[in-house]
Amino acid sequence: MARTAEWADTISKMPDVEGSVPPKDHGEAESGPCKPETSAPTQEDKSGPMDPAPCLTEPVNEASTLSNETEMRPDLHMDEKIVPPSSVEGKVKETMHNAFWDHLKEQLSASPPDFSCALELLKEIKEILLSLLLPRQNRLRSEIEEALDMDFLKQEAEHGGLDVPYLSKYILNMMTLLCAPVRDEEVQKLENIADPVRLLRGIFQVLGLMKMDMVNYTIQSLQPRLQEHSIQYERAKFQELLNKQPGLLDHTTKWLTQAAADLTTPPPSCPDTPDASGVAGTSSREAINSPEPVSPAMVLSQGFLNLLLWDPENEEFPETLLTDRTRLQELESQLHQLTILASVLLVASSFSGSVLFGSPQFVDKLKRITKSLMEEFNSRPEEAMLTVSEQVSQEIHQSLKNMGLVALSSDNTASLIGQLQNIAKKENCVRSVIDQRIHLFLKCCLVLGVQRSLLDLPGGLTLIETELAELGQKFVSLTHHNQQVFGPYYTEILQSLISPAQALETKVESP
Numbered sequence: 001m002a003r004t005a006e007w008a009d010t011i012s013k014m015p016d017v018e019g020s021v022p023p024k025d026h027g028e029a030e031s032g033p034c035k036p037e038t039s040a041p042t043q044e045d046k047s048g049p050m051d052p053a054p055c056l057t058e059p060v061n062e063a064s065t066l067s068n069e070t071e072m073r074p075d076l077h078m079d080e081k082i083v084p085p086s087s088v089e090g091k092v093k094e095t096m097h098n099a100f101w102d103h104l105k106e107q108l109s110a111s112p113p114d115f116s117c118a119l120e121l122l123k124e125i126k127e128i129l130l131s132l133l134l135p136r137q138n139r140l141r142s143e144i145e146e147a148l149d150m151d152f153l154k155q156e157a158e159h160g161g162l163d164v165p166y167l168s169k170y171i172l173n174m175m176t177l178l179c180a181p182v183r184d185e186e187v188q189k190l191e192n193i194a195d196p197v198r199l200l201r202g203i204f205q206v207l208g209l210m211k212m213d214m215v216n217y218t219i220q221s222l223q224p225r226l227q228e229h230s231i232q233y234e235r236a237k238f239q240e241l242l243n244k245q246p247g248l249l250d251h252t253t254k255w256l257t258q259a260a261a262d263l264t265t266p267p268p269s270c271p272d273t274p275d276a277s278g279v280a281g282t283s284s285r286e287a288i289n290s291p292e293p294v295s296p297a298m299v300l301s302q303g304f305l306n307l308l309l310w311d312p313e314n315e316e317f318p319e320t321l322l323t324d325r326t327r328l329q330e331l332e333s334q335l336h337q338l339t340i341l342a343s344v345l346l347v348a349s350s351f352s353g354s355v356l357f358g359s360p361q362f363v364d365k366l367k368r369i370t371k372s373l374m375e376e377f378n379s380r381p382e383e384a385m386l387t388v389s390e391q392v393s394q395e396i397h398q399s400l401k402n403m404g405l406v407a408l409s410s411d412n413t414a415s416l417i418g419q420l421q422n423i424a425k426k427e428n429c430v431r432s433v434i435d436q437r438i439h440l441f442l443k444c445c446l447v448l449g450v451q452r453s454l455l456d457l458p459g460g461l462t463l464i465e466t467e468l469a470e471l472g473q474k475f476v477s478l479t480h481h482n483q484q485v486f487g488p489y490y491t492e493i494l495q496s497l498i499s500p501a502q503a504l505e506t507k508v509e510s511p
Contacts, residue, residue: 105197108164115157118164121200123150125171128207132178132214144174164196171203179206180213227481234485238320252318253493259303260497263294296494301446304479305439308332320486327478334471335442337374338464339435343423344370344388346430346460351408351416352396362399363463366392381424389420434460438468445472446479 104121107114126148133141147170156162175187186206193199242248307321307328317325348366349357356362369391377384393408393416400407408416422428437458444453450472454465461468483490 101197101201104200108196112160113162115162115164118162118200119150119153119157121204122148122153122167125203125207126150128211129171129174129178132210140174140177164200168196168199168203175203175206175210179210180217183210183213231481231484235488238486248319249489249493250319251316252320252489254316255306255318256299256303256490256493257497259306260294260299260494262306263298263302294498296491296498297447299494299497300483300490301443304446304475305443308335308439308442308475320489321482324478324482327474331471331475331478334474335435335438337371338467338471339431339438340374340377340423341367341370341467342434342438342460342464343428343431344392344420345463346434347416347419347423348392348396349463351412352400355403355405356396356399357463362395365395367464369395377424382421385421385424389417392420393417437461438471441468442472442475445476450476 100117104117107117126144129144129148130141133144148167153162153167172187172190175190176184179187183206186209190199190202190206193202303318307318308331310317310328310332321328345357345363345366370388373384373388376387393413396416397407397413419430423431425431437460440458441453441461444456450469453472454469457465457468
């Protein structure tokens with residue numbers, strides 16, 4: 001599985017950026033002193049999976065990392081490293097690049113011309129063009145090899161007959177054939193550059209982008225096969241361990257048993273207060289109180305939701321989810337932050353009305369105020385909410401004043417600050433209601449999908465729709481992958497937890 005390991009290592013380090021575009025398919029139709037740097041890929045740091053049980057997780061981490069990354073990040077691809085021009089690195093890079101192109105200009109302007117740097121540049125360009133070809137594009141490969149035959153070009157340079165403008169024109173024509181549609185305009189702009197040095201510089205910059213386009217196209221093309229291969233491999237490695245350790249699914253069985261019990265126990269209710277009244281959606285209430293018989297899919301969904309409330313002191317974490325534990329903890333932290341954020345917005349909206357909260361700019365500002373104190377909230381919730389309450393009340397007061405509306409009275413201001421500060425308490429009713437509704441949203445995501453769940457958000461969550469969509473997508477992707485790998489084991493366990501009739505009606509999906 002060496003190749004799998006290589007892909008896991010490579011893909012797990014790739015950054016998350018906008019979607020990639022494939023190059024045009026026409027079928028048949030790295031550097032020394034004289035070569036500038038092409039656009040370099042960058043990588044985004046991210047935490048690797050936690051390893052609470054090395055004897056269990058190490059054999060499957062390799063495939064799990066690969067399939068999790070491709071599953072949870074479908075738009076995974078490389079991007080150009082952006083260096084701020086004002087930074088030291090940016091200034092050094094710009095100085096070195098300018099020095100190279102100035103040197104090239106001096107060489108080409110000399111009498112007789114010196115083509116040494118031009119030849120090195122053409123060699124690099126040739127290698128990039130060849131790297132952009134698909135395996136079946138043999139005719140274009142032969143054409144490029146012939147047109148940019150370095151031995152022949154060196155002979156022409158020695159006799160002073162190297163035609164740089166002609167070669168640049170040929171390279172531009174080839175770039176037009178090979179570039180992705182998104183690069184058409186950039187290539188066309190190069191055709192209007194008459195200065196040979198400026199033209200070569202532009203060619204080299206656009207070729208750097210085309211290289212990344214090809215890498216991203218390759219990643220996207222291979223993702224389905226990589227996912228399927230990794231899922232099969234991860235399941236096989238787990239089965240090997242299970243054959244050696246028959247009790248390996250004990251914690252998983254206990255986890256699903258608890259989930260089944262939770263579905264038959266009504267959730268704790270919080271009496272409506274003026275802060276939370278009137279915001280529950282009818283469909284949400286019906287979903288919570290649904291009398292639908294327990295099914296394997298419902299139990300598994302409840303089990304996944306329970307993982308977002310897992311007690312860190314509880315060491316009986318399901319064996320089938322050990323490699324996902326760090327990701328689940330990150331999602332739990334994100335859910336907690338959104339609970340506080342939505343609670344703050346809900347309380348604030350009840351005091352400032354629809355006029356202020358009809359302004360996206362105003363809502364975004366309150367979001368920034370609250371999000372900036374999230375880390376402090378984890379360690380010092382009372383102090384964090386005191387700061388939030390003061391800043392939010394000031395922002396509401398000033399915004400009402402700027403719009404010519406009646407400002408908050410001293411009593412309303414005191415009440416607003418007090419209710420915001422109370423969000424620091426775990427038992428706060430607004431916070432409890434919002435937390436339940438976010439969990440309800442995630443449950444709907446598992447059943448209906450993220451997009452359909454966003455169409456009918458429970459009350460109080462509409463202002464964090466964007467953030468919820470991100471959380472929901474991550475949660476669904478993680479659980480979907482885990483279900484694909486371990487579906488057969490879950491089915492066997494769940495059939496023993498529910499009635500035989502129900503077990504025959506539905507099964508946990510597995511590939």
